[in-house]
Amino acid sequence: MHGFARYADIRLILSGGAVSAILLMALLAPWIAPHEPNDQDLLSILMPPVFAGGSAEHLLGTDSLGRDILSRLIHGARTAMTVAIFASCGAMLLGSVLACIAGYFGGRIDWAISRMVEIWLSFPPVVLSMLLIVGLGIGTDKVILAIILVDWTRFCRVLRTEVQVTRRQDYVAYARLAGFSHGRIILREVLPGVLPMIVTLFSLQMGISVVVEAILSFVSMGVPADVPAWGQMIADARIDIYSAPWGLALPILMIFVTVLSFNALGDSLNRVLDPRSSARRPV
Amino acid sequence: MPVFAVVSMLVFLALRVLPVDPAQMSLPPSATIEQVEAKRIEMGLTKPVWEQYAVWLGSAVRGDFGESAQYRMPTSTLVLQRLPATIELATCALAFAIVFGVAMGLLIFAARGTVLASAGMVVTSVIMALPDFLLALLFILLLGVLMPLFPVNGRLAPGLSVPDLTGFLLVDTLAAGEPRLFLNALSHMALPVLALGLAFSPAIIRVLHSSLVATYQQSYIRQARLRGLSDRSILFGQALKNAILPVVVLVGTQFGGLFGGTLLVELIFSYPGLGNLMLRAMQTVDLNVIMAVALIYCATTLIFNSLADAGVYLLNPRLRS
Numbered sequence: 001m002h003g004f005a006r007y008a009d010i011r012l013i014l015s016g017g018a019v020s021a022i023l024l025m026a027l028l029a030p031w032i033a034p035h036e037p038n039d040q041d042l043l044s045i046l047m048p049p050v051f052a053g054g055s056a057e058h059l060l061g062t063d064s065l066g067r068d069i070l071s072r073l074i075h076g077a078r079t080a081m082t083v084a085i086f087a088s089c090g091a092m093l094l095g096s097v098l099a100c101i102a103g104y105f106g107g108r109i110d111w112a113i114s115r116m117v118e119i120w121l122s123f124p125p126v127v128l129s130m131l132l133i134v135g136l137g138i139g140t141d142k143v144i145l146a147i148i149l150v151d152w153t154r155f156c157r158v159l160r161t162e163v164q165v166t167r168r169q170d171y172v173a174y175a176r177l178a179g180f181s182h183g184r185i186i187l188r189e190v191l192p193g194v195l196p197m198i199v200t201l202f203s204l205q206m207g208i209s210v211v212v213e214a215i216l217s218f219v220s221m222g223v224p225a226d227v228p229a230w231g232q233m234i235a236d237a238r239i240d241i242y243s244a245p246w247g248l249a250l251p252i253l254m255i256f257v258t259v260l261s262f263n264a265l266g267d268s269l270n271r272v273l274d275p276r277s278s279a280r281r282p283v
Numbered sequence: 284m285p286v287f288a289v290v291s292m293l294v295f296l297a298l299r300v301l302p303v304d305p306a307q308m309s310l311p312p313s314a315t316i317e318q319v320e321a322k323r324i325e326m327g328l329t330k331p332v333w334e335q336y337a338v339w340l341g342s343a344v345r346g347d348f349g350e351s352a353q354y355r356m357p358t359s360t361l362v363l364q365r366l367p368a369t370i371e372l373a374t375c376a377l378a379f380a381i382v383f384g385v386a387m388g389l390l391i392f393a394a395r396g397t398v399l400a401s402a403g404m405v406v407t408s409v410i411m412a413l414p415d416f417l418l419a420l421l422f423i424l425l426l427g428v429l430m431p432l433f434p435v436n437g438r439l440a441p442g443l444s445v446p447d448l449t450g451f452l453l454v455d456t457l458a459a460g461e462p463r464l465f466l467n468a469l470s471h472m473a474l475p476v477l478a479l480g481l482a483f484s485p486a487i488i489r490v491l492h493s494s495l496v497a498t499y500q501q502s503y504i505r506q507a508r509l510r511g512l513s514d515r516s517i518l519f520g521q522a523l524k525n526a527i528l529p530v531v532v533l534v535g536t537q538f539g540g541l542f543g544g545t546l547l548v549e550l551i552f553s554y555p556g557l558g559n560l561m562l563r564a565m566q567t568v569d570l571n572v573i574m575a576v577a578l579i580y581c582a583t584t585l586i587f588n589s590l591a592d593a594g595v596y597l598l599n600p601r602l603r604s
Contacts, residue, residue, distance in 0.1 A: 115286075119293070121536070122286055122581045122588075124543025127561070131577060134565050135297055211414045215547060218416065219562060234420065238551075241428055248424055252417050260412035267408075 015264035026081035033071035041066035075228040084209035087147035095155025103163025166193040196273035203266035207259040349571035367450025369556035379480030384487025415482035416547035535591015539584035
C-alpha cells in the first residue's frame, strides 16, 4: 500500500513535469525556436535530422519546403496547447454547469439534459467535430468551439451521476434546512465534492483536445494553413514518406508524448485525489 | 428511434443553415441568376425549412436520399457501393479489438502482482496515447515503408478484380473460389484493421481488468476458493461471466469511436469506403451525401447501443427476473 502510494507520487511528478515542459515550450515558442516556423529554405529541403546525417543548422531536419522541423514542432506545441486549454476549459465549464443543474434539480431539467447528451453521443465524435467545422468554417477559434460543442457531454455524463450521489448526502440536506440558496449549495457544498473528478477529466480532455486538433488539421479542417500545427505537418510529410520518414515520425512522436503525459497526469491525479479509486483497493 | 428522428432533423436544419446554395452548386458556373432562381424553386429551396424536411423525410423513407452534387448520381447508390467496405473494415477491427483486449485483460489480471502485469499496464497506457490515425501512420511507416511487409493502399492489388456479389471482399473472394485473392484482400486489410482494433483495445483491457478486480472482492469467489476450485475454473467458470458485463456496455457505447475512426484510417490507406466518401463530400459541401452518411454513422452507433443493452440483458440473469 505504502509502496504503491510512492509509485503514484513518482508518476505524478514525472507526468506533471512532462506537462509543464510542454506548456513552457508552447509559451516560449517564439524565443526558443531557432528559426521562423514558416521560413522556407528551398536550397535545403527534406533534410534528415542531425543524428541521421543532417546538418546542425536544422537540428531535426527540414520539410518539403525547407522549413525547419524543430521550429515547426515548437510552434505546433503553441497551437496545440492554445486549442487544448481553451477547448478543455470550455467543455469543462459547459459540461459541469449542465451536470450540476441536471443532477441537483433532477426532474424535467434532468430529463431534457440527459436526452441532449444521448443525441450528442449518437454521433462518432470525429464525425460530429468535422460536421461542425463544415458549418463553422476553419480557424483556431472554430476548432476550439467545435471541440467544446462535442466534448461537453463527457463532463456532463460523468459529473451528473457524481452530483446525484453528492446531493443525497446529509450535509447537503442540512445546508438546505439552514436556509441556503440552491446556487450557494451547488457552489459551496456539491461542487467541492465532485472537484477531484473534474480535475481528472480536465487532464484527460487536454489529451483528447490535442488529438482532435491534430485530426482536424490533418484533414485541412483545422487551423489556417499559415499556423504551424502537428496534424498539418503529418499531412505534409505523408507525401514524402519514402524519402523523408523523419518528417512524419517526429510530429507523431510529439502528439504521442503530449497525450501520454496528460493521460498519465489524469490517472495519477485520480489516484491521489479520489479515495474511492479502484486502484487503491487491495486485490 | 426517437433519438434518430431528432438527429435527422437537427442535421438537416444545420446543413440548411450553411451559407451554400445547393441550386447554384448543381448548375454550371455560367448559369444566369434566373436559371439559379428557377432551379431553387424546382428543388423546393424557397419553401420553409420544415416543409423541405418533410419532403426529404418522405423520400428518405422510400430510400431516396437525393442526388449527389459532386458525383451526379443518386446518393443511395453511392452510399451502398461504399458501405460494405467500411462495414467489413469496422467488423474485423472490432473482432480484433475484442479478442486482443479480452485476452490481454485476462493475462494482465492472471499475472497480477508480477512484473509482467505492470509491464502489460505500461504497454496499455502507451497504446492508449496513440489514437487510430497515428497508429495507422506508424504502421505504414514501419511495416509499409521501412520493412515493406504489407500493402498500404486500397483493398486489392492493382489489376486484380473479384466478381461483385456482396461487396464484402473477404466473402466475395472465397465465393469465387480464389484463395489467392482472399489472401491479397486480407493483407490489404491487415494494417487498417490493426490500427483501428489496437486503438480500441486499451479501453477493453482496462475495463475488464478493473471489473475483474471488483468481482474478486465478492464473497462467492472466496467461497469458490474454499470449495477447492482451481484458479483457472474460478476465473473462467465464475468470475469472467460477471466481469465481462461492463466490457459489453463499453463496446456498445464506445463503438462509435471505432466507427468514426474508419474515416481517417480509410483516408490514410486510400480505402474506398464510406469514410473517404464523407471526407470528399465535406470538402465539396455535397449536402445530400453528408446528410445520408451522417445518418448512417448515427444509426450504426444507436444500433450498437441497443445491441449492448440486449447483450447485458441476456448475460445478466438478475435483469430478467
